[in-house]
Amino acid sequence: MRKLLLFGIVLLFAGFGLTAAGQAESVQQDEPVVIRIQGYGGQDPAIVVRLLNEVIGADLEKDNIKLVYEPIEGDYNAGLYNSLSAGTAGDILYVPVETAPGIIATGQIQPLNGLIDTTPFIDSLIEAYTINGDIFGIPKDFNTLVLYYNMDLFDEAGVEYPTDNETWSSLARKAEAISALGSDMYGIAFQPSYDRFGAFTFGAGWTPFDSQGKTNLMDPAFVSTFTWYTDLIKSGAAVMPSDLGQGWTGGAFATEQVGMALEGAWMIGFLNNDAPNIPFESALLPAADDGTKGNFLYTVAYGINRQTENLDAAVKVLAALTSEKAQQFILEEGLAIPSRKSLADNPYFKNDSREARANKAVFVGSSTGNVLGYQFGNVGTDWMTPINTAIVTVAAGEVSVQEALQAAQREIDEMMK
Amino acid sequence: MKKQTFIPWIFLLPFLISLSLFFVYASMRALMLSFTNYNLFNDYTFIGIENYKALFRDSNFLFALRNTVFYAFFVTIVQTFFALVLAALLNIKIRGINFFRAGFYLPSVTSSVVITVIFLWLFQRRGMVNFILSRMQALIPSVLTLILIIAAVQTLLVLLEKRRGMPVKILELPLLITSMLIAGLAVTALNSFGIIPIPEFEEINTIWLNTRESFMGIPRPLWAIIIQNIFTTIPTLMLIFLAGLQDVPPVLYEAARIDGAGPYLQFRYITIPSIRPVLFLVLTLSLIGTLQMFDQVAIYGDAVPLQSVITLAYYVYNRMFPGGTLPQVGMASAAAMFLAVITIAAVILQRLLIKSEADR
Numbered sequence: 161m162r163k164l165l166l167f168g169i170v171l172l173f174a175g176f177g178l179t180a181a182g183q184a185e186s187v188q189q190d191e192p193v194v195i196r197i198q199g200y201g202g203q204d205p206a207i208v209v210r211l212l213n214e215v216i217g218a219d220l221e222k223d224n225i226k227l228v229y230e231p232i233e234g235d236y237n238a239g240l241y242n243s244l245s246a247g248t249a250g251d252i253l254y255v256p257v258e259t260a261p262g263i264i265a266t267g268q269i270q271p272l273n274g275l276i277d278t279t280p281f282i283d284s285l286i287e288a289y290t291i292n293g294d295i296f297g298i299p300k301d302f303n304t305l306v307l308y309y310n311m312d313l314f315d316e317a318g319v320e321y322p323t324d325n326e327t328w329s330s331l332a333r334k335a336e337a338i339s340a341l342g343s344d345m346y347g348i349a350f351q352p353s354y355d356r357f358g359a360f361t362f363g364a365g366w367t368p369f370d371s372q373g374k375t376n377l378m379d380p381a382f383v384s385t386f387t388w389y390t391d392l393i394k395s396g397a398a399v400m401p402s403d404l405g406q407g408w409t410g411g412a413f414a415t416e417q418v419g420m421a422l423e424g425a426w427m428i429g430f431l432n433n434d435a436p437n438i439p440f441e442s443a444l445l446p447a448a449d450d451g452t453k454g455n456f457l458y459t460v461a462y463g464i465n466r467q468t469e470n471l472d473a474a475v476k477v478l479a480a481l482t483s484e485k486a487q488q489f490i491l492e493e494g495l496a497i498p499s500r501k502s503l504a505d506n507p508y509f510k511n512d513s514r515e516a517r518a519n520k521a522v523f524v525g526s527s528t529g530n531v532l533g534y535q536f537g538n539v540g541t542d543w544m545t546p547i548n549t550a551i552v553t554v555a556a557g558e559v560s561v562q563e564a565l566q567a568a569q570r571e572i573d574e575m576m577k
Numbered sequence: 578m579k580k581q582t583f584i585p586w587i588f589l590l591p592f593l594i595s596l597s598l599f600f601v602y603a604s605m606r607a608l609m610l611s612f613t614n615y616n617l618f619n620d621y622t623f624i625g626i627e628n629y630k631a632l633f634r635d636s637n638f639l640f641a642l643r644n645t646v647f648y649a650f651f652v653t654i655v656q657t658f659f660a661l662v663l664a665a666l667l668n669i670k671i672r673g674i675n676f677f678r679a680g681f682y683l684p685s686v687t688s689s690v691v692i693t694v695i696f697l698w699l700f701q702r703r704g705m706v707n708f709i710l711s712r713m714q715a716l717i718p719s720v721l722t723l724i725l726i727i728a729a730v731q732t733l734l735v736l737l738e739k740r741r742g743m744p745v746k747i748l749e750l751p752l753l754i755t756s757m758l759i760a761g762l763a764v765t766a767l768n769s770f771g772i773i774p775i776p777e778f779e780e781i782n783t784i785w786l787n788t789r790e791s792f793m794g795i796p797r798p799l800w801a802i803i804i805q806n807i808f809t810t811i812p813t814l815m816l817i818f819l820a821g822l823q824d825v826p827p828v829l830y831e832a833a834r835i836d837g838a839g840p841y842l843q844f845r846y847i848t849i850p851s852i853r854p855v856l857f858l859v860l861t862l863s864l865i866g867t868l869q870m871f872d873q874v875a876i877y878g879d880a881v882p883l884q885s886v887i888t889l890a891y892y893v894y895n896r897m898f899p900g901g902t903l904p905q906v907g908m909a910s911a912a913a914m915f916l917a918v919i920t921i922a923a924v925i926l927q928r929l930l931i932k933s934e935a936d937r
Binding site: 235237238241244245258259261262265266267268352353400402403405536537538539540541542543544545546548549552553556558559567571574 | 617618636637698701702703782784787788789790879881882883884895897898899900901902903904
């Protein structure tokens with residue numbers, strides 16, 4: 161019996177050895193240069209595979225480059241830091257704009273100056289990845305917020321559709337008219353969080369970090385925007401998605417109890433799939449009453465790992481991934497808006513479809529008024545939490561605007577100490 | 578002889594390798610790093626106890642410490658108590674007991690991440706918790722009336738029977754059922770005639786999660802996590818208690834009954850002493866588990882103000898992967914060491930307490 165056991169163990173180890181040897185051999189037989197891309201999980205792996213198969217694969221094959229996409233599921237940041245530190249990170253990495261300062265500060269991202277021509281890309285996008293003149297990423301695409309509205313509800317209420325020239329006051333009036341349709345009807349869905357609300361503060365002229373790098377929530381521009389936003393929720397003209405049992409304003413919009421919602425281009429695919437019967441259209445975000453618009457720029461860039469052994473091949477892949485061909489594909493799939501300037505005159509935008517119009521609005525939003533990156537300096541996304549709490553507590557009538565903002569200010573000061 | 582000692586080592590080897598790699602090596606390295614300024618990417622230098630000093634200047638750490646200590650002691654006590662009560666209830670022999678045992682155990686089978694996501698919805702402003710509270714609030718007048726009428730009718734019936742010379746107890750079952758029926762009919766009548774109206778469904782809009790309000794000095798979101806955690810952990814502990822209870826010899830109870838001991842005395846002087854080792858196990862598991870609470874905080878994430886729910890375990894993670902800035906491995910390791918020390922201290926303290934009672 162014991163002999164049998166020992167024999168089994170020996171056999172097991174021998175098996176491991178053989179497979180390991182087999183793997184080693186197969187690596188040696190692989191001739192193409194393998195470039196590993198590390199990025200988000202979710203739908204991204206499928207998109208990259210399609211991009212590879214349908215658009216850029218043939219070109220890379222000619223250059224004898226093999227592309228492998230390695231998704232990091234869960235906390236992307238934690239996964240990325242670990243693999244960068246351990247030296248196992250991919251050759252090309254996703255660099256999300258909101259955590260870019262930290263990722264670049266690791267010193268593990270290759271500056272791209274002189275390696276890739278960055279002039280064809282939208283300046284504000286490149287800026288978000290520029291530190292002391294060094295450019296650390298090429299934005300793969302971007303999104304901004306637009307105003308989606310449900311034409312049926314506007315017809316029913318006898319209210320004119322929102323236009324590109326809406327102001328806060330005219331938006332509020334229209335929202336009130338829609339909410340008058342019924343007890344469980346609301347004019348607009350407002351996410352109680354800075355990642356949507358912030359766009360309005362930019363329109364009012366507020367910036368997250370002043371000239372000394374400090375955040376000032378007591379700025380009159382911020383306070384008035386905050387009051388306007390929470391008052392709309394309190395009055396019932398606006399509703400928080402969670403009060404309709406939804407996680408985001410898109411979900412609230414799909415219930416057909418809400419007339420308007422602020423989201424990016426990602427909303428189009430969702431509505432086409434989940435609420436195909438809603439006749440929606442889109443407009444630019446409303447402006448502050450002096451006519452200034454504000455917007456967020458959400459983006460993710462491709463960066464190159466400084467430790468890569470195949471810099472030339474990685475640069476080639478990066479160029480292919482951000483080429484006009486690839487961006488046209490992403491655009492027409494309705495996934496995001498391309499980061500190249502030249503695509504402004506893209507014939508796709510002139511299509512007579514609501515999808516094309518919404519995409520065009522997202523594109524125009526990136527250069528209308530005060531547009532800032534979705535970025536929080538060295539603090540990261542934690543910076544938003546105190547503001548989100550302030551919105552919820554004020555909207556619920558738990559505390560006054562003044563109290564809520566003072567508490568949030570204290571917490572942010574503590575963070576930035 | 579030699580052969581006999583050789584074989585067990587082979588079986589132990591996989592465990593020993595993983596233990597030495599992922600526990601011994603990892604904790605030694607964390608201890609070492611807690612005295613450095615390592616950030617995953619620099620050549621670190623030793624900076625003495627600077628990290629430990631910095632911890633106590635960081636308000637988030639102090640919040641984490643307060644939350645963790647309160648959470649651990651409160652949850653441990655409450656869930657141990659209820660687990661024991663539940664186990665005692667499920668230890669009786671009635672038809673279909675296995676169904677109840679399985680049913681009560683279900684919350685512990687579900688993964689804590691899934692439960693947390695569900696609770697996120699239950700605790701919404703218009704979620705289930707507020708809905709139930711609103712309903713209960715609306716029914717308070719009716720329920721109070723019901724109880725009053727039951728008491729009145731019961732007293733009346735008992736007095737009548739006593740006058741007839743019957744040996745009735747205060748809660749004599751047939752009489753109680755009669756009073757309940759009468760009271761039920763009376764309240765229904767009062768409700769339908771509008772004398773005691775069921776008030777308009779008044780919504781309770783308590784914000785459970787994204788709020789700075791506190792209750793008894795403890796942030797409301799932390800209470801939400803406490804409620805959820807007690808709900809999910811009780812069944813596991815109950816199962817351990819149940820195993821312990823079934824090992825108590827029935828003869829002890831028989832002897833006690835003959836001596837005239839009631840249920841409380843039996844529980845106090847037979848059950849508790851017999852399951853003391855199990856009690857120690859449960860308390861230890863519970864303390865260690867609560868001191869390391871992490872997943873609920875991580876899932877609640879942006880839905881709650883960080884200071885209200887941050888725990889030491891989450892603080893460690895947050896220092897390690899702050900998002901937007903470089904990891905502070907030194908601080909994270911120092912906080913981890915601190916957590917380890919208080920965990921060990923809590924377990925030793927509790928061991929001493931339980932022992933001293935056993936020796937008494």
